[in-house]
Amino acid sequence: MxxxxxxxxxxxxxxxxxxxxxxxxxxxxxxxxxxxxxxxxxxxxxxxxxxxxxxxxxxxxxxxxxxxxRNKGEKIDYLFFKNKIQEAIDKRQSFFNAPDTNAFRVFNGEGDGIGGMTIDFFDGYYLLNWYSEGIYSYKEQVIRVLDEIMDYKAIYEKKRFDTKGKYIDDDDFVKGERGEFPIIVKENGMNYAVYLNDGAMVGIFLDQRDVRKVIRDKYANQKNVLNTFSYTGAFSIAAALGGAAKTTSVDLAKRSKSKTIEQFSVNGIDFEQQDIVVMDVFDYFKYANRKEMKFDLVILDPPSFARSKKRTFSSAKDYTGLLKDAISITEKNGIIVASTNNATFGMKKFKNFVDQAFKEMNVKYQIKESFGLPEDFHTTKDFPEGNYLKVLFIEKRG
Incomplete structure (x- = not known):
């Protein structure tokens, strides 16, 4: 440079x-x-x-x-990138050696010392995410590091920048042998279909790994489960594999139905025994209330910001209202899994949203447990905004 x-x-x-x-x-x-x-x-x-x-x-x-x-004499060159990436990989050896998980984050931006860049691993495939043209200009050094220190099937990339802040959709393949997609990855023994060549989203959010596991292992058995903003149904898969009596997956995106069917199918689950609904989540809440439907486990994982033809949703402003909708269709002693990836507020404010919603509904509650980012999403205390994920398991008491 x-x-x-x-x-x-x-x-x-x-x-x-x-x-x-x-x-x-x-x-x-x-x-x-x-x-x-x-x-x-x-x-x-x-x-x-x-x-x-x-x-x-x-x-x-x-x-x-x-x-x-913070070292004035340190050069930002190949050796710099090699040391940072090698250090990150060394921290994650337990993931590389895990028998039942082969999809995880290898490098987490500023948490591993280089903001604006992440690297994910999917069963031998590496996915580079570039968040600015600035960090993308160092692509050759990063690829050279992976060439030198890692074995891989192929490297893919997502360029998540342009003048309007939108994803640049072009050929995501970088080098290696092109994958036959979907590839089926394992997460705590569960199967998920992943596409590294199909736009910005790959089919699963790796930061929710611990939450999916606890839903499967602890909360789903014999429960009637509602998964809202369901995307490809990853939480529904975890619930079904955990013995749920039935799952209902709701998302506004039309392609969510075929994607969710695929995820059930790669786990050997009969998708026809589950409900997969293409509908605005807020309209679904109204529908469920009209039909006097109740659920034992309701999962809320909305985007930080979303706009449809009917409404605009901002988690910073509208999460309390979303929780009130969920409370209204949750059985007594049922569980609401409230999740947000909004980095503009912390856990304390998120808990205030919960408290406000239950008070306005005149319903008692208890927070059973909470989750943040999993271990592979390494963060730094110097940048609390980087620890963005907040998940609460809330029991409706009355």
Whole structure:
């Protein structure tokens, strides 16, 4: 890369960077106009021109770049990427050796020292996720690292950036032998069909692994289960394999039905014995109330933000209302699994949403257990926003 560019930090943010905060936001620095080419190396300096940290310029929805090192003399080169990726892989040896799981995260962005990039593993296939043009400019170094230190069937990538912040959909294959999709991966002994060549989504969210396992092992047996915002039905699969009396999967996307049927089928489950409904979840709640339907286990895992023809949903504003809808169709002593991946608020605020919803419904509750990101989604205490996942198992008491 070319000459390193000095960027002065706004004085009120100096201490934040000195304490280890890795994300560079536009309002945290001066003279942003000098940054022209994404991927450029930035030296953050204080008001006295003293070095604070070194990072790269890359525009994504979270900010304009990431800190990579606090060592002024460290070069951001092949060796830098090799050391970071090797360290991440070493931390995950238990996953590589697991007999019943072969899909997990190998490298988790800023949690492993390089914000804006993640690497997932799917039974010998590596999937690189690039969140800015800046980090994408280092693709050759990353591929070279994987070539040197890992055996693989193939490498795929997702470029999750463009001028409008939308996914760039082009040929996701990078190198190796092209996969025959779907590939069937294992997660705690459960099967999931995965597509690495079919747009931004691959068919399963790896960060919910622990939640799916506890649903199967502890909460599903003989229960009538409702899985809302069901996507490809991964929670429904876990519930069915856990002995659920019946599962109902509801999602607005038309392709969710065929995808969910596929997931049931690769697990040897008769999908015709399950309900798979293509419908707006909020309309389904109204339908269920009209029909006086009740469920023993209701799973809520909405997107942080979603827009349909009828409504706009924001988890930061509308989760309490969503919970009230769920409470209304949950049996007494039933369980609501409330989940959010919204990084703009923490667990304390999320619990406040729960408390508000149950109080407004005049219903008592107990939080049975909570979950965050699984072990392979390594985070850093210096960036609490990176620990985005919040899941609560809530018992409806009355």
């Amino acid at each position: 070319s000459k390193e560019i000095e960027i002065q930090v706004n004085s009120k943010f100096e201490s934040k960077f000195l304490k280890g905060y890795p994300l560079i936001n536009k309002d945290m620095v001066h003279n942003v106009a000098v940054l022209k080419r994404e991927g450029s190396i930035i030296n953050l300096i204080d008001r006295n021109r003293k070095f604070i940290a070194k990072g790269y310029y890359g525009i994504q929805n979270k900010g304009i770049g990431w800190v990579l090192t």
